[in-house]
Amino acid sequence: MSNALINVPRTVRRGEVFQIRTLISHRMETGFRAGTNGQLIPRDIIDRFSCTYNGVEVFSMRLTPAIAANPFIGFHTRATESGTIVLRWTGDNGFSVEETVAIEVV
Amino acid sequence: MSGLRRGSVCLGLCLVAALTANAQTDAPSRRSGYHDMGKPLQAMQDDDMANPGMLWVGEGANLWNQRFAAADKSCADCHGAVQSMSGVAARYPAFTAGSDQPVTLEQRINLCRTQNQRADRLADGSRELMALTAVVAHQSRNQPIAPPDDPRLRPFIAAGEALYRLRQGQLNLSCAQCHDDNAGRKLAGVTIPQAHPTGYPIYRLEWQSLGSLKRRLRNCLVGMRAEPYAPDAPEYVQLELFLMDRARGLKLETPGVRP
Amino acid sequence: MPDSRSTTGRRVFLIRAAGAAAALAFARPALATPDSLQAAIKDVVGDAPLREGRLVLELPPLAENGNSVSMTVSMDSPMTEADHVRAIHVLNEKNPQPHVMSARLGPAAGKAQVTTRIKLNDSQKVVAIAETSDGTFWVAEADVIVTLAACVEDMPQ
Numbered sequence: 022m023s024n025a026l027i028n029v030p031r032t033v034r035r036g037e038v039f040q041i042r043t044l045i046s047h048r049m050e051t052g053f054r055a056g057t058n059g060q061l062i063p064r065d066i067i068d069r070f071s072c073t074y075n076g077v078e079v080f081s082m083r084l085t086p087a088i089a090a091n092p093f094i095g096f097h098t099r100a101t102e103s104g105t106i107v108l109r110w111t112g113d114n115g116f117s118v119e120e121t122v123a124i125e126v127v
Numbered sequence: 128m129s130g131l132r133r134g135s136v137c138l139g140l141c142l143v144a145a146l147t148a149n150a151q152t153d154a155p156s157r158r159s160g161y162h163d164m165g166k167p168l169q170a171m172q173d174d175d176m177a178n179p180g181m182l183w184v185g186e187g188a189n190l191w192n193q194r195f196a197a198a199d200k201s202c203a204d205c206h207g208a209v210q211s212m213s214g215v216a217a218r219y220p221a222f223t224a225g226s227d228q229p230v231t232l233e234q235r236i237n238l239c240r241t242q243n244q245r246a247d248r249l250a251d252g253s254r255e256l257m258a259l260t261a262v263v264a265h266q267s268r269n270q271p272i273a274p275p276d277d278p279r280l281r282p283f284i285a286a287g288e289a290l291y292r293l294r295q296g297q298l299n300l301s302c303a304q305c306h307d308d309n310a311g312r313k314l315a316g317v318t319i320p321q322a323h324p325t326g327y328p329i330y331r332l333e334w335q336s337l338g339s340l341k342r343r344l345r346n347c348l349v350g351m352r353a354e355p356y357a358p359d360a361p362e363y364v365q366l367e368l369f370l371m372d373r374a375r376g377l378k379l380e381t382p383g384v385r386p
Numbered sequence: 387m388p389d390s391r392s393t394t395g396r397r398v399f400l401i402r403a404a405g406a407a408a409a410l411a412f413a414r415p416a417l418a419t420p421d422s423l424q425a426a427i428k429d430v431v432g433d434a435p436l437r438e439g440r441l442v443l444e445l446p447p448l449a450e451n452g453n454s455v456s457m458t459v460s461m462d463s464p465m466t467e468a469d470h471v472r473a474i475h476v477l478n479e480k481n482p483q484p485h486v487m488s489a490r491l492g493p494a495a496g497k498a499q500v501t502t503r504i505k506l507n508d509s510q511k512v513v514a515i516a517e518t519s520d521g522t523f524w525v526a527e528a529d530v531i532v533t534l535a536a537c538v539e540d541m542p543q
Contacts, residue, residue: 024186028176038496046182048335051505053482079494082502087478087486089454089503090335091179096489099465099496167446167456177456316533317450332451386450386533 025120027108032125033100041072041080042095045110045118051086067112070094074124075104084112100126159377160320160385163311172326172384180261180330180382183254183337187262190255197245202259205243209262216264217273217379220368222280229283229364233260233339251358257337261328264381271376272325280368287369290362296353302366317386322347323374324367326383337382340367418484423513426477426484430515436525443476443514443526452506452532459514460499461524471498473517480510506532 025045052064071081079098103126110118191202219232249256291302306322327340348355356362444458476486489500509531516524
């Protein structure tokens with residue numbers, strides 16, 4: 022069950038810089054912990070996040086096991102045109118989530 | 128939890144000595160564990176976009192509308208919008224139709240799963256049960272804890288209080304020694320809270336997940352080096368009833384964030 | 387004082403005072419050491435000099451649980467085509483790996499600021515490095531004291 026919370030303003034003034042905040046369900050298992058049987062629990066993390074705005078990448082981030090479970094990422098971008106913001110998280114074991122948010126620039 | 132810290136040194140015995148030495152009598156006024164946290168964690172709880180517990184509330188809201196198995200009914204088909212659950216979490220555990228014992232909110236939800244949806248019982252602490260409990264309890268956020276005035280509950284609350292005051296475990300400590308006598312004091316860095324069940328289910332950073340009050344109680348029992356009660360033991364319900372009665376009037380925060 | 391590990395294997399009210407040199411039971415690899423931190427910094431900047439002053443690394447001086455510590459890295463930059471922050475890297479001293487995260491940004495970001503939450507397995511130093519469009523590297527450091535939670539479980543559930 023994967024699930025993300027995204028905070029993007031619905032409308033923004035042209036030229037304004039606004040914040041995008043995201044939170045996604047993921048256990049971010051480090052690969053350095055031992056389970057009950059003493060064996061290492063295999064790594065299972067999101068290792069990349071990106072944000073495109075009308076097709077252009079405006080922000081991306083490489084994540085490591087040192088990012089907290091249920092990763093929170095906040096960053097900014099400048100309002101240019103109305104359109105779509107696409108957020109993408111990918112990681113181990115084929116993890117891939119994409120969310121699209123519409124934005125209106127006035 | 129973090130195998131990261133398995134090597135830490137046990138301070139258990141020093142602790143007993145420290146607590147006995149520190150015991151004070153003036154009862155502080157009641158306050159949620161929220162107030163014992165630093166500003167950064169309070170901010171994490173207060174901001175729905177920063178509070179990871181809201182991920183479970185979101186999942187629970189989806190589950191609320193999902194039709195299940197034999198009965199092909201969703202929670203919403205019988206209860207309407209999830210907002211109809213406003214106030215419910217503030218008065219559980221309680222007696223309910225189909226049970227001769229008080230049940231916790233989780234158990235009440237599971238009764239609906241098995242009897243009304245004719246689906247499988249959700250496992251204790253499972254993601255689905257936590258998500259449903261979170262979305263139901265979230266509807267009571269900011270409402271005062273208000274246990275029902277039901278005489279049938281009294282013996283169970285009394286049993287809970289007796290457990291709370293019982294010295295147990297290898298350290299021979301009672302819950303009251305920490306949470307009444309030493310609340311507000313530091314235990315080598317951690318502030319001992321008053322143990323009010325205001326935030327449940329909570330997102331506990333130590334768990335990196337959302338968990339129930341039962342799980343929290345189990346952690347304290349392990350900490351006291353007492354044998355935790357069996358998963359379905361009535362003792363958990365009794366302790367919950369006592370803690371809710373003791374916290375009467377304090378506001379619910381679900382989903383709370385705790386260290 | 388007896389060490390309870392030998393008798394019960396449980397962790398009981400283990401509150402490690404800040405910076406105490408408890409042996410951490412990371413399976414492998416070896417902890418990121420100050421040496422590996424130096425190596426990681428070199429990976430990022432090569433032999434370029436590190437400048438101080440413009441980059442800001444915000445971390446609480448005291449974290450109530452190292453599993454999730456809020457962190458903001460920011461730099462006062464016009465974020466124009468001609469003058470912007472290209473990348474922000476965060477490294478640490480004592481986690482199993484020195485690398486925490488790397489963000490790529492550019493003029494479209496409008497503001498040079500990244501917020502996330504990190505894991506710190508012990509009290510330690512965290513280092514942020516920003517690379518600006520003129521090829522300069524800026525550095526900021528913060529020390530975080532990590533408290534261990536009380537009443538924890540013995541095993542993952």
